[in-house]
Amino acid sequence: MAQEEARGPSIKAASLWGPAKDELTQLLTEDERAQLSVIASIVRIKKGAQIYKTGDTASAIFNIVDGVVKSYRGLADGTEHINGFLFSNDLFGLAEAGQYVNSTRAITNTTAYRIPVAALESRLRKNAALEFHVICRLCHDLRETQRHAILLGRHSALARVSMFIQMLEQHQAGSSGNTNDIPIPMSRSDIADYVGMSLEAVSRTFRALAKQQVIGLTNHRLVRILDRDRLETLATA
Amino acid sequence: MAQEEARGPSIKAASLWGPAKDELTQLLTEDERAQLSVIASIVRIKKGAQIYKTGDTASAIFNIVDGVVKSYRGLADGTEHINGFLFSNDLFGLAEAGQYVNSTRAITNTTAYRIPVAALESRLRKNAALEFHVICRLCHDLRETQRHAILLGRHSALARVSMFIQMLEQHQAGSSGNTNDIPIPMSRSDIADYVGMSLEAVSRTFRALAKQQVIGLTNHRLVRILDRDRLETLATA
DNA sequence: CGCCGGGTTGAATATGGTCAAAGGCTGTGG
DNA sequence: CCACAGCCTTTGACCATATTCAACCCGGCG
Numbered sequence: 001m002a003q004e005e006a007r008g009p010s011i012k013a014a015s016l017w018g019p020a021k022d023e024l025t026q027l028l029t030e031d032e033r034a035q036l037s038v039i040a041s042i043v044r045i046k047k048g049a050q051i052y053k054t055g056d057t058a059s060a061i062f063n064i065v066d067g068v069v070k071s072y073r074g075l076a077d078g079t080e081h082i083n084g085f086l087f088s089n090d091l092f093g094l095a096e097a098g099q100y101v102n103s104t105r106a107i108t109n110t111t112a113y114r115i116p117v118a119a120l121e122s123r124l125r126k127n128a129a130l131e132f133h134v135i136c137r138l139c140h141d142l143r144e145t146q147r148h149a150i151l152l153g154r155h156s157a158l159a160r161v162s163m164f165i166q167m168l169e170q171h172q173a174g175s176s177g178n179t180n181d182i183p184i185p186m187s188r189s190d191i192a193d194y195v196g197m198s199l200e201a202v203s204r205t206f207r208a209l210a211k212q213q214v215i216g217l218t219n220h221r222l223v224r225i226l227d228r229d230r231l232e233t234l235a236t237a
Numbered sequence: 238m239a240q241e242e243a244r245g246p247s248i249k250a251a252s253l254w255g256p257a258k259d260e261l262t263q264l265l266t267e268d269e270r271a272q273l274s275v276i277a278s279i280v281r282i283k284k285g286a287q288i289y290k291t292g293d294t295a296s297a298i299f300n301i302v303d304g305v306v307k308s309y310r311g312l313a314d315g316t317e318h319i320n321g322f323l324f325s326n327d328l329f330g331l332a333e334a335g336q337y338v339n340s341t342r343a344i345t346n347t348t349a350y351r352i353p354v355a356a357l358e359s360r361l362r363k364n365a366a367l368e369f370h371v372i373c374r375l376c377h378d379l380r381e382t383q384r385h386a387i388l389l390g391r392h393s394a395l396a397r398v399s400m401f402i403q404m405l406e407q408h409q410a411g412s413s414g415n416t417n418d419i420p421i422p423m424s425r426s427d428i429a430d431y432v433g434m435s436l437e438a439v440s441r442t443f444r445a446l447a448k449q450q451v452i453g454l455t456n457h458r459l460v461r462i463l464d465r466d467r468l469e470t471l472a473t474a
Numbered sequence: 475c476g477c478c479g480g481g482t483t484g485a486a487t488a489t490g491g492t493c494a495a496a497g498g499c500t501g502t503g504g
Numbered sequence: 505c506c507a508c509a510g511c512c513t514t515t516g517a518c519c520a521t522a523t524t525c526a527a528c529c530c531g532g533c534g
Binding site (some may be wrong): 014015016017018020021028032058073076077081083094095096097098101102117118121124125126127128129132134135138139140141142143145146148152153154155157193196213236 | 251252254257258295310312313314318332334335337354358361362363364365366368371372375376377378382383385387389390391392448452474
């Protein structure tokens with residue numbers, strides 16, 4: 001199939017009431033994407049650059065075209081908790097009382113739509129259909145955050161890392177053709193801050209999975225799934 | 238002040254763009270509450286009763302009038318992960334592909350509005366203002382789930398339980414007058430499944446906090462905060 | 475070619491999990 | 505009204521696991 005043209009902001013999510021599908025569906029109509037294009041601007045963020053930080057005035061939300069972003073919060077004890085990794089078609093910029101809740105930083109070079117909240121809010125208040133699509137997306141994010149909480153609640157390191165790999169795999173399956181090769185754009189340290197373990201434990205667990213022939217590690221940034229069934233067992237049990 | 242009359246479904250949340258407040262604000266107008274009353278019915282759920290379980294056909298969402306509900310998922314290894322505890326003015330019944338994502342069970346006797354999704358969706362599609370309020374509430378839930386994930390990411394038992402007590406305190410501050418006495422409606426086992434520790438560890442940690450004079454434990458279902466500063470320190474550091 | 479940041483590995487330690495048993499509250503039935 | 509039974513909670517001892525601290529390795533980049 002032909003590559004989808006860049007027609008404006010794109011938001012995908014699993015359906016709330018429709019039939020179960022593996023693929024996420026585009027929530028926005030052509031018309032909505034065009035409307036949003038008018039109020040949006042494209043921004044390019046260099047790898048490693050911070051986009052905004054907790055407490056900044058929340059003037060816009062972002063919709064990723066391409067790249068990977070981490071959403072995180074600095075904790076009082078100096079550590080960093082990563083809420084989630086954001087990919088194409090994701091939306092970020094959640095605010096509370098006019099301020100961003102989390103900090104965000106580009107993990108790879110990233111292109112995104114920047115949509116000012118004022119303009120967005122006025123569009124939303126007039127357009128019930130568009131709002132409904134935003135609701136669908138928020139439900140999707142809520143489910144994903146709940147899955148993250150389940151991951152963090154697991155007691156075994158193998159279970160956590162296995163779940164993490166599965167989540168990356170799903171994201172990969174959605175955006176490109178199904179392969180067993182999963183690129184790992186983030187560092188071990190970022191993974192550690194996401195799964196709630198020390199970076200050494202993450203490293204050890206990856207190696208343990210490789211030794212058990214569950215995954216292959218050609219280099220630290222590429223995982224090949226060798227035994228999907230066993231990965232599933234480790235992740236769920 | 239006089240007790241608010243029961244005029245129909247009630248949804249509260251922290252504001253997205255307004256000024257920071259301690260109290261949550263009522264999102265629905267009198268008119269919206271009246272509209273929702275028409276399509277909603279009141280249900281009473283006995284303590285300990287399951288409301289629905291993961292995979293059930295999602296025919297309605299619920300809005301708690303009074304009582305406490307736990308939202309949880311049974312895991313493959315037989316353990317139970319609790320996503321959150323739900324109180325007055327909370328909304329629950331999140332679905333994916335027409336099925337409930339989580340299971341829910343009443344912890345105390347509970348009264349709630351039951352709102353069929355079909356009727357709700359048709360109202361939403363016609364009423365942009367109502368939809369906007371739902372969006373606000375979903376953002377609120379998202380932030381709360383993110384806080385839960387932060388709690389689960391903390392490595393120390395004292396930090397987790399301290400954060401948990403703070404969360405209960407906030408909920409208490411919102412619904413009744415500010416006192417230092419916090420009723421604990423859920424069992425140690427439920428707390429354990431929420432904070433990701435064994436129930437024994439939860440019990441030990443409560444006792445440790447009591448021994449350090451941070452909290453007082455008149456009985457296992459009532460916590461009195463003795464040293465709020467120290468609790469804050471333990472929770473954040 | 476050598477440096478530097480991220481990744482891996484190792485050993486000692488601490489923390490919470492697990493197993494086991496006793497204590498206390500509640501609700502029920504005599 | 506009291507006694508008992510069952511469940512939840514607490515406590516203790518031991519053990520498994522991940523953290524910590526530290527050294528080393530590797531790969532990429534100047």
